[in-house]
Amino acid sequence: MRFYQNLTISQKQIAWAWTFLALPVLFYVVIRFYPTANAFVLSFQEWNLLGARSFTGFDNYVRLYNDPVFWKVFRNTFLYLILGTPVSLVLSFIIAYHLDKVRFMHGTIRALYFIPFMTSAVAMAWVWRWFYQPVPIGVFNNFLATLGFGQIEFLSSTTNALPSVLAPAIWAGLGFQVIIFMAGLRAIPQSYYEAARIDGVSSWTVLSEITIPLLKPTVVFLVVFSSIGFLRIFDQVYNMTTNNPGGPLNSTKPLVLLIYDTAFNGFNMGYAAAQTVVLFTILLIVSLIQLRLLRDR
């Protein structure tokens, strides 16, 4: 007690600050940092969940490097990112841009776009999975067959499966992106548009010279947000392909699903940890690049 009384006010403030910080610090150490560190160590070990762990050096990483499935999965993961992010951003911008001008039933339409975002990804994936089935149960193929067209193999084709899985994932995220874009659009001062109107510039110029440049912070935020989302895609893929997770022939398998499969079906915890470290590194690099872009503003 005496010791405390002898402290200066600023020292006391520091002591209290650390007292309050202790809880979140402890929480992060136990819940985040310890498991993360453990995963790093595990990636150099062999472990089947039972029994003892044994060190194997870089074996897991060498195996990863030589595993054709890993490279296929690596490509898929980036395909989800490269297709998913631009398509969802362009779509949501177009929707937001036009929705912003609609007055008639504005709230209802906006809600309709937002509902998929609130729906459980699992339920949605299963409904889409059934949509995609061939005749006699798939809605899309039944429609095509009624019109006399041939069937399209959605999920059971190595080329169509990935876009088919991606489509509902994009659709689900659209509502959120639309809302953010609309907030961004509303934040642009009306005076710029008034000035443009007085100068008589075309609406294309207004869009490309005023709206889009001023939306940059919104765009950067959404790019970061949706890239991380697509890099971590799992629910949609897993639920739409549970019979053959990530199939056919690994054509839809993302990194997270590979990790899950290695860890909890193959019980190869060390190898799974090595894959996790790779995913962590990718996410870190992508986030760092995007943070740098943010700072350039």
Added chain:
Amino acid sequence: MKLMNSFRTFMLGAATAALTAASATTASAVEIEYWQYFFEARITAMEKLIENFETANPDITVKMTHFPYDAYRTKVAAAIPAGQGPDVVQLFYGWLNDYVEAKLIQPLPADAFPPAKIEEDFFPMVKAMRMGDNYWALPTAVRSLALFYNQRMFDDAGIDHPPANLDELVEMAQKLTQKDGAGNLTAVGLTTGMTAQDHHWIREVLIRQYGGEPYLDDYKTVNYNNEAGLKAFNFYNDLQAKHGVTKASFMDEPQAAFKAGRAGMHIDGSFRIGALESVRGLKWGVAELPAGPDGTKSNYASYWVNAITSKAEGEKLAAAVKFMEYLTTDEAMQIWLETVGELPAKPSAAMTEKNINDPVYGPFIKGLEYARTTVFADESGQRQAMVDMMQRVELQGQAMDESVAEAATAEQKILDGYYKK
């Protein structure tokens, strides 16, 4: 027969004597713990068994704990080395190696469970639970495959009996297949799906029926990249590619197509019975798997086993042995069959007049006599090798022999990786 009976009586007597000796030292009550994963019917059945066991052994209480399937393995692995958790534990037969290696379970004492007697009493596939001179675990119930057929579709097609062999299977499937005007399948003659039970059907049944043996050296060496294997895979692939009586992933899942009445025949395990019984308006029957070209019959069986953990010692061990003995009695097996729908693991319990003539369980039980159990190193990985093999042929037009060779290499790699330790 008489000799065998007297041998049995002797062994039983010896076991009882050993146990009485063991339990004589335990005057006070013992509590042992039993763990299994959560599946409602299994819990109900086990509650019944525990109740019966406790009535017969008033000085022992059994506490059952169950976990969701996902968490099961981790919990077991964490608890036993810490000296906690179960004395008797349930595990999938394919996990035995891992459990033994991790020293989570101990061998069943040979005086209470003499290997010779087990081999005489149980169906032959239970041999997979023997390592060296000891048995490490024993099942109460097993599951086998059979052919489900849609009675109404059979009647409409004028078929009066289920297929007895593979030729009949193809012929009947052709009669049962329905297509719309544009040639799209609206009902398949036979469901197929490598991701369901078909990889077992090919491995342990078709390959053997075409004269092959799927694995050598106790399932450590892949042996289907040869003529017999190719014949089996070609037969399977032709069902879709040549005869057009099926389509992989038709209606998403084979069992869904059968439930919806859009599949004439469907190969599945005995665990499907419960689900089919609750489908209204579906009239179905069960038959043994069709025999091969030369009349060979084969089947695949899998099972969950119970084992005594390495944590059980002294009086708890004695109680655990008693409990294990009860779990492997005919009575326990009949209760399990009636509650869970899984088949008794011993011919004495399974092959009773009542069970064998049961229209639903009968064909499954007959299959047990010639069923095999694949010893998997990584079941999902090994299944994937077969799934990919068929899809390379179907989706990428790869030649069957190349695809089989590629799959054999991939599967051998999994096996080598597992057994290298």
